[in-house]
Amino acid sequence: xxxxxxxxxxxxxxxxxxxxxxxxxxxxxxxxxxxxxxxxxxxxxxxxxxxxxxxxxxxxxxxxxxxxxxxxxxxxxxxxxxxxxxxxxxxxxxxxxxxxxxxxxxxxxxxxxxxxxxxxxxxxxxxxxxxxxxxxxxxxxxxxxxxxxxxxxxxxxxxxxxxxxxxxxxxxxxxxxxxxxxxxxxxxxxxxxxxxxxx
Amino acid sequence: xxxxxxxxxxxxxxxxxxxxxxxxxxxxxxxxxxxxxxxxxxxxxxxxxxxxxxxxxxxxxxxxxxxxxxxxxxxxxxxxxxxxxxxxxxxxxxxxxxxxxxx
Numbered sequence: 001x002x003x004x005x006x007x008x009x010x011x012x013x014x015x016x017x018x019x020x021x022x023x024x025x026x027x028x029x030x031x032x033x034x035x036x037x038x039x040x041x042x043x044x045x046x047x048x049x050x051x052x053x054x055x056x057x058x059x060x061x062x063x064x065x066x067x068x069x070x071x072x073x074x075x076x077x078x079x080x081x082x083x084x085x086x087x088x089x090x091x092x093x094x095x096x097x098x099x100x101x102x103x104x105x106x107x108x109x110x111x112x113x114x115x116x117x118x119x120x121x122x123x124x125x126x127x128x129x130x131x132x133x134x135x136x137x138x139x140x141x142x143x144x145x146x147x148x149x150x151x152x153x154x155x156x157x158x159x160x161x162x163x164x165x166x167x168x169x170x171x172x173x174x175x176x177x178x179x180x181x182x183x184x185x186x187x188x189x190x191x192x193x194x195x196x197x198x199x
Numbered sequence: 200x201x202x203x204x205x206x207x208x209x210x211x212x213x214x215x216x217x218x219x220x221x222x223x224x225x226x227x228x229x230x231x232x233x234x235x236x237x238x239x240x241x242x243x244x245x246x247x248x249x250x251x252x253x254x255x256x257x258x259x260x261x262x263x264x265x266x267x268x269x270x271x272x273x274x275x276x277x278x279x280x281x282x283x284x285x286x287x288x289x290x291x292x293x294x295x296x297x298x299x300x301x302x
Contacts, residue, residue, distance in 0.1 A: 005202075009209045016213055016236055020220035025228060032232055039213075039239050046206070046250040051242075051264050058268050063235060063275045070228055070279040074286040085223050086295060092222035100215035107207045114203070114253050121255030128261060136262050143269045150273035158280035160287070 005045050012038030024079045025071045033064040050125055206247035214240035227282045227292045231275060238271045 012035050019031035036059040043052035071077055086092070107113075132140055217236030220229055242264045249260025286292045 005205070009205070013209065013212050013216065016216045020216055020224070020229070020233065020236075025226060028229060028232065032235070035236070036239065039243060042206070042209070042243065043246055046246050048246050048250065048261060048264075051246060051261055054265065054268060055242075058272055059235070059239070063272060066275055066279055067228060067232060070282055073283055074228070074292045076226060076228070076292055084225060084229075086225045089223040093219060095222065096215050096219040099218060100211060103211035103214070104208060107204055107211060113201070113207075114248075114251060121250065123255075123258055123261050127258060128265075131258055131262065132265075139262075139266060143266055147269060147273055150277050154276040154280035157277065158283045 002045065005042065008038055008041045008045065012042065023084050024077075026068065026077050029064055029067045029071060032067065033060050036060045036064065047120055048123060050123060050128055203247055203251040206251075207244060210240045210243040210247065213237075213243065225294050227285065227294055227297075228279070230294065231278045231282070234278070235271060235275060238267065238274075242267055 015031050015035035015038060019028045019035055022028045022031065036055065040052045040055040040060070043049075043055055214237050217233040217240065219233070220236065221233030224230060224233070245260045245264050245267070249255055249258070249264075252260070282292055285297060289297060291297070
Protein backbone atom coordinates (compact mmCIF):
# COMPACT_ATOMS: atom_id res chain seq x y z
CA UNK A 1 0.00 0.00 0.00
CA UNK A 2 1.69 3.12 -1.20
CA UNK A 3 1.76 6.51 0.40
CA UNK A 4 0.19 8.05 -2.68
CA UNK A 5 -2.83 5.78 -2.38
CA UNK A 6 -3.47 7.01 1.16
CA UNK A 7 -3.19 10.65 0.07
CA UNK A 8 -5.60 10.08 -2.81
CA UNK A 9 -8.08 8.30 -0.59
CA UNK A 10 -7.98 11.09 2.00
CA UNK A 11 -8.56 13.74 -0.67
CA UNK A 12 -11.43 11.73 -2.15
CA UNK A 13 -13.20 11.19 1.14
CA UNK A 14 -12.63 14.79 2.25
CA UNK A 15 -14.09 16.11 -1.01
CA UNK A 16 -17.07 13.79 -0.69
CA UNK A 17 -17.78 14.93 2.88
CA UNK A 18 -17.52 18.57 1.86
CA UNK A 19 -19.76 17.98 -1.17
CA UNK A 20 -22.39 16.55 1.11
CA UNK A 21 -22.19 19.34 3.69
CA UNK A 22 -21.86 22.61 1.77
CA UNK A 23 -24.91 24.82 1.53
CA UNK A 24 -24.43 26.15 -2.00
CA UNK A 25 -25.38 23.51 -4.54
CA UNK A 26 -22.94 24.67 -7.23
CA UNK A 27 -20.05 24.31 -4.79
CA UNK A 28 -21.39 20.86 -3.94
CA UNK A 29 -21.27 19.85 -7.60
CA UNK A 30 -17.70 21.12 -7.99
CA UNK A 31 -16.52 19.24 -4.90
CA UNK A 32 -18.30 16.19 -6.28
CA UNK A 33 -16.18 16.49 -9.42
CA UNK A 34 -13.06 16.57 -7.21
CA UNK A 35 -14.25 13.44 -5.43
CA UNK A 36 -14.88 11.63 -8.72
CA UNK A 37 -11.39 12.57 -9.89
CA UNK A 38 -10.00 11.10 -6.68
CA UNK A 39 -11.86 7.86 -7.27
CA UNK A 40 -10.42 7.78 -10.79
CA UNK A 41 -6.92 8.25 -9.34
CA UNK A 42 -7.53 5.32 -6.99
CA UNK A 43 -8.56 3.20 -9.99
CA UNK A 44 -5.35 4.18 -11.77
CA UNK A 45 -3.31 3.03 -8.79
CA UNK A 46 -5.18 -0.27 -8.68
CA UNK A 47 -3.99 -1.06 -12.23
CA UNK A 48 -7.42 -0.43 -13.76
CA UNK A 49 -6.36 2.27 -16.19
CA UNK A 50 -9.25 1.92 -18.60
CA UNK A 51 -11.83 2.14 -15.82
CA UNK A 52 -10.03 5.16 -14.38
CA UNK A 53 -10.17 7.09 -17.62
CA UNK A 54 -13.77 6.00 -18.16
CA UNK A 55 -14.56 7.34 -14.71
CA UNK A 56 -13.09 10.72 -15.63
CA UNK A 57 -14.92 10.71 -18.95
CA UNK A 58 -18.32 9.65 -17.64
CA UNK A 59 -18.47 11.10 -14.14
CA UNK A 60 -16.34 14.24 -14.23
CA UNK A 61 -17.19 14.97 -17.85
CA UNK A 62 -20.85 14.08 -18.05
CA UNK A 63 -22.55 13.47 -14.72
CA UNK A 64 -21.07 16.47 -12.88
CA UNK A 65 -21.90 18.78 -15.77
CA UNK A 66 -25.39 17.30 -15.95
CA UNK A 67 -25.85 18.00 -12.24
CA UNK A 68 -24.69 21.60 -12.67
CA UNK A 69 -27.13 22.01 -15.57
CA UNK A 70 -29.98 20.63 -13.45
CA UNK A 71 -29.06 22.95 -10.56
CA UNK A 72 -29.15 25.97 -12.85
CA UNK A 73 -32.35 24.85 -14.61
CA UNK A 74 -34.16 24.54 -11.29
CA UNK A 75 -32.88 27.95 -10.14
CA UNK A 76 -31.32 26.57 -6.98
CA UNK A 77 -27.84 27.97 -7.57
CA UNK A 78 -27.94 30.53 -4.79
CA UNK A 79 -27.30 29.73 -1.17
CA UNK A 80 -30.56 29.01 0.65
CA UNK A 81 -31.45 31.03 3.72
CA UNK A 82 -33.38 28.27 5.43
CA UNK A 83 -32.03 25.01 6.70
CA UNK A 84 -30.77 22.54 4.11
CA UNK A 85 -31.45 19.43 6.16
CA UNK A 86 -34.61 17.38 6.27
CA UNK A 87 -36.78 17.30 9.33
CA UNK A 88 -35.60 13.85 10.34
CA UNK A 89 -31.87 14.35 9.88
CA UNK A 90 -30.69 13.07 13.31
CA UNK A 91 -32.20 9.68 12.52
CA UNK A 92 -30.43 9.74 9.17
CA UNK A 93 -27.08 10.51 10.76
CA UNK A 94 -27.60 7.74 13.31
CA UNK A 95 -28.43 5.19 10.62
CA UNK A 96 -25.41 6.32 8.60
CA UNK A 97 -23.07 5.92 11.57
CA UNK A 98 -24.52 2.49 12.23
CA UNK A 99 -24.01 1.45 8.59
CA UNK A 100 -20.40 2.60 8.60
CA UNK A 101 -19.60 0.93 11.91
CA UNK A 102 -21.12 -2.36 10.78
CA UNK A 103 -19.34 -2.27 7.44
CA UNK A 104 -16.00 -1.38 9.00
CA UNK A 105 -16.34 -4.06 11.65
CA UNK A 106 -17.17 -6.63 9.00
CA UNK A 107 -14.20 -5.61 6.86
CA UNK A 108 -11.69 -5.58 9.69
CA UNK A 109 -12.82 -8.87 11.21
CA UNK A 110 -13.45 -10.82 8.06
CA UNK A 111 -11.55 -14.05 7.62
CA UNK A 112 -12.64 -14.75 4.04
CA UNK A 113 -10.82 -11.86 2.36
CA UNK A 114 -8.46 -13.22 -0.30
CA UNK A 115 -4.74 -12.85 0.17
CA UNK A 116 -3.35 -10.39 -2.43
CA UNK A 117 -1.41 -12.24 -5.11
CA UNK A 118 2.16 -11.34 -5.89
CA UNK A 119 1.57 -10.84 -9.60
CA UNK A 120 0.12 -7.56 -10.77
CA UNK A 121 -2.83 -8.06 -13.12
CA UNK A 122 -2.94 -6.16 -16.36
CA UNK A 123 -6.14 -5.13 -18.07
CA UNK A 124 -5.19 -3.68 -21.40
CA UNK A 125 -7.72 -2.08 -23.68
CA UNK A 126 -7.23 -4.93 -26.14
CA UNK A 127 -8.12 -7.52 -23.52
CA UNK A 128 -11.18 -5.58 -22.44
CA UNK A 129 -12.32 -5.15 -26.04
CA UNK A 130 -11.81 -8.83 -26.76
CA UNK A 131 -13.82 -9.98 -23.80
CA UNK A 132 -16.54 -7.38 -24.42
CA UNK A 133 -16.96 -8.55 -28.00
CA UNK A 134 -16.95 -12.27 -27.26
CA UNK A 135 -18.13 -13.30 -23.84
CA UNK A 136 -20.08 -10.21 -22.84
CA UNK A 137 -21.55 -9.16 -26.17
CA UNK A 138 -25.16 -9.78 -25.12
CA UNK A 139 -24.91 -7.60 -21.97
CA UNK A 140 -23.24 -4.94 -24.11
CA UNK A 141 -26.18 -4.90 -26.52
CA UNK A 142 -28.65 -4.82 -23.64
CA UNK A 143 -26.79 -1.88 -22.10
CA UNK A 144 -26.92 -0.07 -25.44
CA UNK A 145 -30.67 -0.62 -25.66
CA UNK A 146 -31.10 0.50 -22.07
CA UNK A 147 -29.11 3.70 -22.66
CA UNK A 148 -31.28 4.52 -25.67
CA UNK A 149 -34.45 3.91 -23.69
CA UNK A 150 -33.18 5.99 -20.77
CA UNK A 151 -32.23 8.86 -23.08
CA UNK A 152 -35.63 8.90 -24.77
CA UNK A 153 -37.33 8.63 -21.39
CA UNK A 154 -35.32 11.50 -19.93
CA UNK A 155 -36.16 13.73 -22.91
CA UNK A 156 -39.87 12.89 -22.66
CA UNK A 157 -39.96 13.46 -18.89
CA UNK A 158 -38.15 16.78 -19.04
CA UNK A 159 -39.94 17.98 -22.17
CA UNK A 160 -42.05 21.07 -21.71
CA UNK A 161 -45.65 19.94 -21.68
CA UNK A 162 -48.13 22.15 -23.49
CA UNK A 163 -50.84 23.82 -21.47
CA UNK A 164 -54.01 22.30 -22.75
CA UNK A 165 -57.40 22.23 -21.13
CA UNK A 166 -59.48 19.16 -21.91
CA UNK A 167 -61.94 19.49 -24.74
CA UNK A 168 -60.54 22.48 -26.63
CA UNK A 169 -58.72 20.35 -29.11
CA UNK A 170 -61.27 20.58 -31.91
CA UNK A 171 -61.79 24.33 -31.35
CA UNK A 172 -58.10 24.95 -31.29
CA UNK A 173 -57.74 23.41 -34.70
CA UNK A 174 -60.18 25.90 -36.20
CA UNK A 175 -58.91 29.09 -34.56
CA UNK A 176 -56.49 30.83 -36.84
CA UNK A 177 -53.34 31.97 -35.04
CA UNK A 178 -52.99 35.74 -34.74
CA UNK A 179 -49.52 35.93 -36.21
CA UNK A 180 -50.42 34.18 -39.43
CA UNK A 181 -52.20 35.92 -42.27
CA UNK A 182 -51.88 33.05 -44.63
CA UNK A 183 -54.97 31.03 -45.38
CA UNK A 184 -55.31 27.64 -43.85
CA UNK A 185 -53.53 25.03 -45.94
CA UNK A 186 -55.80 23.38 -48.44
CA UNK A 187 -55.80 19.65 -47.95
CA UNK A 188 -54.03 17.98 -50.81
CA UNK A 189 -56.03 15.39 -52.62
CA UNK A 190 -54.79 11.88 -52.59
CA UNK A 191 -54.32 11.58 -56.32
CA UNK A 192 -52.15 14.71 -56.37
CA UNK A 193 -49.95 13.20 -53.71
CA UNK A 194 -49.63 10.11 -55.79
CA UNK A 195 -48.68 12.22 -58.82
CA UNK A 196 -45.97 14.00 -56.85
CA UNK A 197 -44.72 10.75 -55.52
CA UNK A 198 -44.52 9.35 -59.03
CA UNK A 199 -42.53 12.35 -60.21
CA UNK B 200 -3.00 -2.88 6.91
CA UNK B 201 -3.93 -5.04 3.99
CA UNK B 202 -4.37 -2.97 0.78
CA UNK B 203 -7.63 -4.76 0.11
CA UNK B 204 -8.97 -3.88 3.55
CA UNK B 205 -7.84 -0.29 3.06
CA UNK B 206 -9.73 -0.02 -0.25
CA UNK B 207 -12.80 -1.61 1.30
CA UNK B 208 -12.70 0.83 4.21
CA UNK B 209 -12.39 3.78 1.83
CA UNK B 210 -15.33 2.41 -0.10
CA UNK B 211 -17.36 1.96 3.08
CA UNK B 212 -16.70 5.55 4.12
CA UNK B 213 -17.62 6.82 0.66
CA UNK B 214 -20.83 4.81 0.83
CA UNK B 215 -21.64 6.18 4.29
CA UNK B 216 -21.02 9.75 3.07
CA UNK B 217 -23.32 9.30 0.09
CA UNK B 218 -25.95 7.67 2.26
CA UNK B 219 -25.80 10.51 4.78
CA UNK B 220 -26.25 13.05 1.99
CA UNK B 221 -29.14 11.12 0.49
CA UNK B 222 -31.08 10.83 3.72
CA UNK B 223 -30.33 14.17 5.38
CA UNK B 224 -30.35 16.77 2.62
CA UNK B 225 -33.68 18.19 1.57
CA UNK B 226 -32.78 19.19 -1.98
CA UNK B 227 -33.65 16.59 -4.61
CA UNK B 228 -30.44 17.08 -6.61
CA UNK B 229 -28.31 16.46 -3.52
CA UNK B 230 -30.12 13.15 -3.03
CA UNK B 231 -29.10 12.16 -6.56
CA UNK B 232 -25.53 13.22 -5.82
CA UNK B 233 -25.56 10.96 -2.77
CA UNK B 234 -26.77 8.06 -4.87
CA UNK B 235 -23.93 8.68 -7.33
CA UNK B 236 -21.42 8.57 -4.48
CA UNK B 237 -22.87 5.28 -3.27
CA UNK B 238 -22.58 3.81 -6.77
CA UNK B 239 -18.97 4.95 -6.91
CA UNK B 240 -18.32 3.19 -3.62
CA UNK B 241 -19.75 -0.02 -5.04
CA UNK B 242 -17.56 0.31 -8.14
CA UNK B 243 -14.51 0.85 -5.96
CA UNK B 244 -15.33 -2.37 -4.14
CA UNK B 245 -15.53 -4.28 -7.42
CA UNK B 246 -12.22 -2.90 -8.67
CA UNK B 247 -10.50 -3.67 -5.37
CA UNK B 248 -11.72 -7.26 -5.43
CA UNK B 249 -10.63 -7.58 -9.05
CA UNK B 250 -7.15 -6.24 -8.26
CA UNK B 251 -6.53 -8.28 -5.12
CA UNK B 252 -8.74 -11.25 -5.87
CA UNK B 253 -7.60 -14.74 -6.80
CA UNK B 254 -8.44 -14.73 -10.50
CA UNK B 255 -7.87 -11.34 -12.15
CA UNK B 256 -7.42 -12.76 -15.65
CA UNK B 257 -11.17 -13.23 -16.03
CA UNK B 258 -11.63 -9.42 -15.76
CA UNK B 259 -15.09 -9.83 -14.30
CA UNK B 260 -14.69 -6.82 -12.04
CA UNK B 261 -13.64 -4.48 -14.84
CA UNK B 262 -16.54 -5.49 -17.07
CA UNK B 263 -19.01 -5.23 -14.21
CA UNK B 264 -17.78 -1.73 -13.35
CA UNK B 265 -18.12 -0.61 -16.98
CA UNK B 266 -21.73 -1.80 -17.11
CA UNK B 267 -22.42 -0.27 -13.72
CA UNK B 268 -21.10 3.09 -14.93
CA UNK B 269 -23.44 2.99 -17.92
CA UNK B 270 -26.34 2.23 -15.60
CA UNK B 271 -25.32 5.06 -13.26
CA UNK B 272 -25.18 7.54 -16.13
CA UNK B 273 -28.66 6.52 -17.29
CA UNK B 274 -29.94 6.78 -13.73
CA UNK B 275 -28.50 10.26 -13.34
CA UNK B 276 -30.07 11.42 -16.61
CA UNK B 277 -33.53 10.11 -15.75
CA UNK B 278 -33.32 11.31 -12.15
CA UNK B 279 -32.33 14.84 -13.11
CA UNK B 280 -35.08 14.90 -15.75
CA UNK B 281 -37.54 13.94 -13.01
CA UNK B 282 -36.22 16.74 -10.79
CA UNK B 283 -36.66 19.24 -13.62
CA UNK B 284 -40.18 17.98 -14.32
CA UNK B 285 -41.13 18.25 -10.63
CA UNK B 286 -39.67 21.74 -10.48
CA UNK B 287 -41.66 22.80 -13.53
CA UNK B 288 -44.82 21.33 -12.07
CA UNK B 289 -44.56 22.51 -8.46
CA UNK B 290 -41.95 25.31 -8.57
CA UNK B 291 -39.91 23.63 -5.88
CA UNK B 292 -37.23 20.98 -5.63
CA UNK B 293 -37.50 20.68 -1.87
CA UNK B 294 -38.26 17.11 -0.94
CA UNK B 295 -40.17 18.07 2.20
CA UNK B 296 -42.78 19.82 0.05
CA UNK B 297 -43.27 17.02 -2.47
CA UNK B 298 -45.38 14.57 -0.51
CA UNK B 299 -48.56 13.91 -2.44
CA UNK B 300 -48.00 10.17 -2.33
CA UNK B 301 -47.46 10.07 1.42
CA UNK B 302 -50.22 7.95 2.92
